[in-house]
Amino acid sequence: MSQNTAAAVEFARGNQQRFVDELKALLRIPSISTLPEHAGDVRRAAEFIASELRRIGLENVSLVETATGGHPLVYGDWLHKENAPTVLCYGHYDVQPAEPLDEWTTPPFEPAERNGNLYARGAVDDKGQMWMHVKALEALFEANQGTLPVNIRVLIEGEEEVGGEGIAWFVREHGGRLRSDLALISDTEMFAPDLPTLCVGLRGMIYTEIEVRGAAIDLHSGMYGGAAPNPFVALAHIITKLKDEDGRILIPGFYDKVESPSAEELKAWKALPFDEEHYRRTEVGSPELTGEAGYSVLERTWARPTLDVHGMPGGFIGAGAKTVIPAKAVAKISMRLVPKQVPAEVFEQYKSFVASIAPRGVDVSVRLIHSAEPIVVSTDNQFVKAAVEAMHEVFATDTVFVRGGGSIPIVGDFIRELSLPTLMMGFGLPDDNLHAPNEKFHLANFHRGIESLIRFLSAAGA
Numbered sequence: 001m002s003q004n005t006a007a008a009v010e011f012a013r014g015n016q017q018r019f020v021d022e023l024k025a026l027l028r029i030p031s032i033s034t035l036p037e038h039a040g041d042v043r044r045a046a047e048f049i050a051s052e053l054r055r056i057g058l059e060n061v062s063l064v065e066t067a068t069g070g071h072p073l074v075y076g077d078w079l080h081k082e083n084a085p086t087v088l089c090y091g092h093y094d095v096q097p098a099e100p101l102d103e104w105t106t107p108p109f110e111p112a113e114r115n116g117n118l119y120a121r122g123a124v125d126d127k128g129q130m131w132m133h134v135k136a137l138e139a140l141f142e143a144n145q146g147t148l149p150v151n152i153r154v155l156i157e158g159e160e161e162v163g164g165e166g167i168a169w170f171v172r173e174h175g176g177r178l179r180s181d182l183a184l185i186s187d188t189e190m191f192a193p194d195l196p197t198l199c200v201g202l203r204g205m206i207y208t209e210i211e212v213r214g215a216a217i218d219l220h221s222g223m224y225g226g227a228a229p230n231p232f233v234a235l236a237h238i239i240t241k242l243k244d245e246d247g248r249i250l251i252p253g254f255y256d257k258v259e260s261p262s263a264e265e266l267k268a269w270k271a272l273p274f275d276e277e278h279y280r281r282t283e284v285g286s287p288e289l290t291g292e293a294g295y296s297v298l299e300r301t302w303a304r305p306t307l308d309v310h311g312m313p314g315g316f317i318g319a320g321a322k323t324v325i326p327a328k329a330v331a332k333i334s335m336r337l338v339p340k341q342v343p344a345e346v347f348e349q350y351k352s353f354v355a356s357i358a359p360r361g362v363d364v365s366v367r368l369i370h371s372a373e374p375i376v377v378s379t380d381n382q383f384v385k386a387a388v389e390a391m392h393e394v395f396a397t398d399t400v401f402v403r404g405g406g407s408i409p410i411v412g413d414f415i416r417e418l419s420l421p422t423l424m425m426g427f428g429l430p431d432d433n434l435h436a437p438n439e440k441f442h443l444a445n446f447h448r449g450i451e452s453l454i455r456f457l458s459a460a461g462a
């Protein structure tokens with residue numbers, strides 16, 4: 001380890017409490033990208049990050065407005081290290097809504113430390129993990145007399161949780177301004193506590209809404225029940241025709257392009273420390289696990305496509321009873337996609353299939369809200385090797401390679417538009433409650449993540 005790397009690690013260790021306090025201040029800003037009433041908070045979070053990037057020594061720091069009119073990107077760079085690679089550090093500062101609020105032990109936007117964890121919406125997804133990048137850079141600037149061992153671009157978006165339309169526009173139209181040798185992302189999980197993990201694949205997705213309209217207005221269900229169509233019942237019929245009881249999706253052509261993982265990959269997954277019963281009990285909590293027969297849980301969540309219903313707005317949802325036949329009902333339905341499925345093609349297959357199974361008496365329309373490509377990344381490069389070594393120094397054990405069942409929409413664009421190798425080095429834990437009540441970040445992992453990033457970036461520049 002070089003003297004400067006040691007000094008950076010020392011600096012980070014000496015400033016742990018300040019790093020956590022700063023993260024808490026960021027977590028107090030409810031930057032919920034999907035809710036229009038929080039647009040001001042989202043911008044405030046962007047400004048908070050931009051001013052810190054300036055303070056630590058990044059240059060050209062700015063909020064980038066996108067043509068799609070959503071939340072701003074935060075950009076900064078430092079490009080003065082000759083003969084060293086350029087690393088594009090990506091993260092997101094937006095968060096998911098915090099509901100249901102009464103399930104939180106402490107309020108979602110009042111960060112609280114308990115048992116070595118920091119609880120708050122966005123603690124691990126992704127403000128805390130993005131902050132690790134910022135703090136690793138601060139420590140490196142500090143230890144290298146205001147310089148860095150590599151060239152750095154930082155690009156942080158505020159729309160990841162709503163599909164990332166703005167950043168996709170920026171990468172498409174201004175990709176030339178992002179020229180780099182690697183995309184570095186900390187927005188994934190470790191496979192188990194103390195087990196350093198690189199994520200080498202993500203599922204893609206299409207997120208859709210089916211709207212069903214029956215009667216012109218809401219009707220008394222006694223006066224009209226029996227003669228008027230019910231949009232919820234129509235939706236129920238449609239949904240049960242999309243997926244069978246064994247978890248197989250019934251859209252014609254849906255599986256045509258699905259590619260199986262290689263034999264080596266499947267073999268490596270079998271060797272991972274995974275206890276299905278523990279997973280069922282502690283993470284899922286249902287009486288039984290469901291899904292496609294013949295596939296392990298890891299295959300089902302990482303390498304098989306699936307379809308889920310997220311909510312069905314409409315009708316009467318207040319306490320008590322109301323006898324009404326709603327005029328309209330909506331179902332929010334998404335599909336997770338795997339390599340080599342193409343989101344636009346799957347959407348067309350789905351849309352025509354839904355039209356073909358629409359019951360009589362109602363109008364059915366299908367719209368696409370957002371989509372993301374599935375990806376797999378190569379592990380055959382110097383950056384992966386450097387990351388494995390860096391994490392070995394911190395965790396004293398070998399890295400495992402996994403895929404993630406979730407999606408990060410911009411990664412596909414980084415690969416396709418910028419031809420970037422991508423390193424997904426995440427420090428979340430399986431029980432961190434992403435998108436759920438009591439989201440947390442294990443603080444030891446926050447600090448070990450910073451240290452891993454310091455060591456990795458130093459090695460990448462050497």
Ligand code: BES
Nearest residue numbers: 125161162163187188189404405406407
């Ligand atoms: N960080 C997650 C994605 C993730 C989580 C990947 C765990 C691998 C393991 C990300 O913030 C996320 O939640 N993405 C959304 C994307 C969608 C809204 C377009 C998702 O996967 O639902």
Ligand code: MN
Nearest residue numbers: 092125126187
């Ligand atoms: Mn995330």
Ligand code: MN
Nearest residue numbers: 125161434435
């Ligand atoms: Mn998320």
